[in-house]
Amino acid sequence: MMGMSGKYEHKDRSHLFKYLPESRDELPPRTMKDSFDRALVPLSSNIMLQNRYTTTRKGLRVGRLLEDMDLFAVWIVFKHIYSPKIPLDVPHPYVAVTLLVDEVIVHPKRYPDKDLILSGHVSYAGKTSMEITLWLDQLQDNKLQRVTNANFVFVARDPLNKSSVLVNELEPSGDDEKELLKLSLDTILSFYTYKLT
Template identity: 45%
Template sequence: MSSVLVRSLLRSNSIKNEFKLQLGGVLSICSNNTDPTTTMQDVKAALLKHMGLERGYRPLQPNRSHLLDMLPKNQDELPPRTMQDSFLSAVIPLSSDIVLQEKYVTFLGHVRLGRLMEDMDMFAVWVAHQHIVNPNQVPGEPTPYVLVTVLVDQIDFTDLVPKHDADIRLSGHVSWVGRSSIEVTVWLEQKVFGKWQKLTRAVFLMAARNSTNTAAAVVNRLEPGSEREKEIFLGGEGRKKRRIQSQSTSLLKQVPDDAEQQVIHDIFVSTVDSNDPNFHKRILPSHSVWMDDCTLSNIIFSHPENRNLHNKVFGGFLMRQALELSWTAGYMYSKFRPKLCHISDIGFHKPVDVGSLLRMHAYVTYSEFNYAQILVHAEVIDHRGMHSTTNNFHYTYQMPEEVPKVIPQSYHEAMMYLDGRRHFQRVMGLVK
């Protein structure tokens, strides 16, 4: 059995154990706010009311500058909160809502994971709002806070394939807080034969902004209670340090290390004729494919129905579009229906205006045994034809058989290859 496959099995068991630890530790103390009858539709309606918004698209948003006076100047003005205070659950009632099933079902009768990413993003925002208690809040007035998704940390999936006709439950709580940032951990479970089975877990990092979305806003401190809560909080601290380290060692800032340079050199040597001293011609090795031949692109025009509460394109919509494009790219590359195993960090670099042209490019950047690492690069094209990066998405897919090896040709592709290799090794537990 391949060493990568062995590690994959160990990684899968690790994910299941982490679900049990986190859910067990939190559910034992956070049961007061759960309501099994709350649906995601209720959550969306509650968010609209909380923000003082109404249904229906309006090109110009209502003026919220009068709410600025309610915002505190520092954290000491806000009461500390616990993880229990923000714990919530909501259900996607697929077992009883036929219309909803049509929206979520795939052609194989499974659930569209992209739709679930949309729901998780919306749910995470609502959970984060539960954490904020502002003594300056005027009764009857909308909240002066605007919460935006900054990034989504690594998302791991269990082996359970979600069905389109069984209820799915979202649960979550605030797991770490900075001065103006809130980390929310969200789980998905599906009811199978009367029991809730784990699907996935994701960590969302939210930025708190003022009512006009022009500056950061301070939020309540998080005070861990039990030993388990302290462990969860320290996990958030660890993720923050890992992100800082990852940024400092980015291939945009540092040259590849010695081992990575050797990897690229070995690939180059395998693609040239050893009898040609001028490296005149490159030859594709057997059971391999040039990286340039396994790419896929699309262009999306963003409509008002894709907006969030702030008239920007909803981050969950971007995640869904990118995920479905990556799956299609993986299918065309491998000729198999790929199984999504992991999603690495998703960063939201720039908001996307409604009416923008959004271009997405999917690249198979790295492959090993029966796994493929796929990057989706999203960019906005403005009216002047200028391109601006909005997101980079990294996906790890598993195929039923060994896949062709991806071979870079240019230095640019070589850096994409190494970046994909880094993401693959981290999600597979090969490196920390």
Template identity: 35%
Template sequence: MFSHRVLKSVASSTFRAFSQHGKAPDMADGNAHLLVTNVRNRLRQIVGASTNWKDHQQALAERILLSKHLANSQEELPAKTMKESEIEVHLPLGTQRSVREKYLNVHNSVRFGRILEDLDSIAVLICYSHTWNKELERSPLSIVTALVDKIDMRRNIIYPDCDIKFTGHVTWVGKTSIEAKMHMTQFHDGAYTPVLDATFVMVARDPENKRAAFVNPLKLESPEEEKIFQQGEINKKRPCSSTHSTQKRLAFGVGFFPKAIWMEDAKLKGLEICHPQERNIFNRIFGGFLMRKAYELGWANACAFAGCRPMLVAVDDIMFRKPVEIGSLLMLSSQVCYTEEHHVQVRVHTEVLDPLTRQHDTTNVFHFTFQVEKPVPAVVPQSYGESMLYLDGKRHFDETMKSQ
């Protein structure tokens, strides 16, 4: 028999070993937990989505039959608590080298675009956890991302060889919409430290994703939950900055700004062909993929503009205006729209082009705030449209700085 002192010494040594290599004890072999790599498979099981593209039409036909299980009113659905939607998802960067390779960037850090993909999938799973009916084998709801309200970075460095944990739950519910908050922490120096906080707003639709569907109301169990819910109410009433218009027009030129650059010269564009590989469980392009591509283009633009590596500070007001169909041409355009000292505000506009009809449709507008190591030149608008982008960029930047 080992003595208590010996067992304690062994446990302490094991913990130090994990700490040195960024491997969290709760992600050690033999511990049961949900991995990021399993989240999308779990979602496919919940809705009965096909795993092969060639079978997607049959899967859709089967999902249409689930419409009979939709509630006719929210009152028909049982209230759920915040705890019922709580989930914990692990990303074993320190434990599994094969996973690490997918997330590694050239700067020996983590590709944040991959993190955006993971957050989007986890937010959907949180909402399905809230609406899950144990009596049904599959959910009749199509839950999709409507808005990324805010992503606040708590730490700029994400280590590529340290385990990551995502936690989250539903924080607000309307008739057909759900707000989910998530927290990302990373195991480093023997403890989990905060990396980011994210707020997503999801909407529920029918199995064909054509009309709104009711979701379970939220049952509040404590004053703390009441406070969280009230913040969700405030977020709902707050208009998105990206949709806020202004009539003020700027009239200035480069002469007012030393080392200034015209906004026209601070653009970067890209194009993606939307292949079936990037589809979501409803056979449209995965929202996380769109966020990753927009982030990477915005980051590249900020890097080229500043001449040094930018660090993400915040993401906000990502509105999903239109689903992106398989086979579309995704056109991305990034614009440095505002700068201040060591910060660069980048707006990325995405639209789809149907190659057969040649119809253009805006799908998303993204707003990223970056910080760089040296002061950057000012950007100056020349046209009325650029002036509006400048004011909108300043508004996003000011809101981000208030929350830091």
């Protein structure tokens, strides 16, 4: 669980409850651009990283990729969550818990000696949960080629991980973000329709 690293597991975090919102009105709306980020895993220049990511058959370890994507998704979650009442010098009162990983697509061409580029953003925000859309690319023949993409769903929890906590509303800016939000809503609705039938 992100937000509860080893150094906090045995410390009292109850003092952080005062920084949690009582209503969503306290949280400013966020856009997909607010949470968008990109990170580079320099496999082309770091032999130690290559060894960690390479299988015995000279492919990329899919499990390692998914671990990195999950960790990166948590970073995106914390970029999305913004409350003006949380001071900069206080540990974040939220805990982010991975609820599920969906629509994982792993493409066949993956190279252990080419840099990995992680990208993603929040694509939907409910009252206490967020969907994060991530993709992983590699530069091949001077073009970005998709390695994998997935949707992660996270739940925001209180400092002691006892109950859910409100998150910022997602407000699309521009037609592209509106279309992405519509796609996420369609996916969520079809998931619940399937579960109910």
